[in-house]
Amino acid sequence: MAEALSEYLWPSVAYLVTGVVHALLLLGLVAVGTVIFIWMERKIAGRIQDRLGPTRVGGKFGWLQTVADGLKLATKEDTMPRDADPILFKLAPYIGLCASYATFIVLPFATGWAAVSSSISIFLIIAILGLEVFSVILAGYASGSKWSLFGGMREAAQVVSYEVPLGLCVLVPVMIAGTMDLNAIGEMQRGWFTNWLVFHDPFTFIVFWVYLTCATASVNRAPFDLAEAESELVAGFHTEYSGVRWSVFFMAEYNSMLLVSMLASILFLGGWHGPLPVFDWAGIAYESAASPFSWGGFLANVFGIANLILKGFLGVAVMMWVRWTLPRLRIDQVMRTCLKYCTPIACFCFLGAAIWCWAFPGGVLLKPAPFAGVRETDEMIFTLSAEATDGVANSSGEEADAGEAATGEVAASEQGEPAAQQPNSVDSNATPEPAALAGGEQ
């Protein structure tokens, strides 16, 4: 877009305009998403508890309830306890919002459509998402209240430990794809839904559920919401907050819920590709991120965005369903889930997936091998990397992150864009029926 605009404007202005448009689009998604999520949360909670949820505000389904809530929050008095640390108390909510919003910078929404395309986008997202914990810890500490302090401490312990299995879960798709570029990972799953990484092998299928658990824990949602735990800690880290500042915490929370669900759908559930490759049959989708502009590709990408956002919303709905179904865990149960179940399962699945990749280089279901280079790796390097995996995966998650993710990239270093990719389904079903067209992008 910047290039197109710079024909009419000065380049610097064109870049500025492009940047502002991108930022506003993302902000729109985030803000509207939060409004819808809060309404969804109320409705789902109501239905699960055999109530109706909001019904009056805004007519039929109470769909203006969130707006009414927002107005109420905006008119509330903004209080601060006398014992609080004023600077940190005021800044804490915004840190979380900034962190969870900033991750959207590198998240691709469709083929080649990311605000900033980076070859290490998944790594960046994990790194930035880790900063979100600051807002909770600082809020807990700066409030000068024991409830808040306890909430903050629980959150710190929980998030720091859940980063390890989360990183290990993310490593599995990274290893299979041979790249940390989310765009390439998403493109790899083009075609039928059997190409989705969750169906790549049994290990990725298990890892997907572990990822979902860890993601729920890392965004501090029930049953892992010990940091708020209203039955024991009043409201945990946000006990002392009111009004707009309180709502900023929740914007950040819903925002990162959307983010981790979209990440799950890119890593495991085909990202912006529908279950049926409708636009590949029609032959109008972009071949890769480097394809020249075409209106068909544009249309396919718009549907791709709709696809990704829909999957993200479904993920958030699952999180809400879990929240209103399961009771909250105790802190020792949370720690045990992380250290005794999630981490070993993730390690095991990582090794299993590595062996699977070695045993079935072409994959079983995943037919079109997009990164032809991955399979032609130098044998020496591959065996080396397998050994390194054993040692490092057991010793430390974080170190493993650096080492292995980079290792998996060995083959992708030639960075052939997925050129060897053919829509494998063309032969089986050459003419898309209208029904398939309609159903495909659902």
Add this chain to the structure above:
Amino acid sequence: MEGVNWHSFYFLLFGMTACVFAVAVVLTGSIVRMAFYLTLCLGATAGLFFLAGAGFVGAMQLLIYVGGTLVLLIFGVMLTAQGPFVSMKTRAGEWVVGGVVGAMLLGLLLQAAFRVDDWMGPDPGVASAAMEKTPPGELGIRLLGKPGDNEQAVGFESGYLLPFEIVSVHLLVVLIGSAYLARTKRRRRATDAAEAEES
């Protein structure tokens, strides 16, 4: 408007942020505020890395220093604090020692900086080109013992395999050590309880 060099603009922005908050870290007394300023300072440094095209280093900076070390720092303060807000008093001697060390480092860096003959203005395309040229996969290959051209020239035959292994073993030792420490403490408490019961 034509001549706005966004690269320089962001460089100055990140640089100023890093400097201002670095000074704030030194001047403030409260440890948690200090950690918070350090977060901003290190975050701005990560921004400088991104600007220089070293995205991997920048992400590492965020993950390890900002997301890891500082969280643990605040966590430690929260666990050990006696009063509501911990503050640190610096004695005069510490100021002197700190000042001397800081001045020495500054002198070293200034000398190195002034030794550069000719500073080239930033080229806006450089950063993205650098990103393209060195994908992080290269790093992994070096870590597994395949030397790059530069390392071969200086006789660094095995790449970074040895340092990588040393760091891995070191981390393993630290992990086992911490597990051992935690375990002995619990066992002693158990024996204490047993003794108390016997007596």
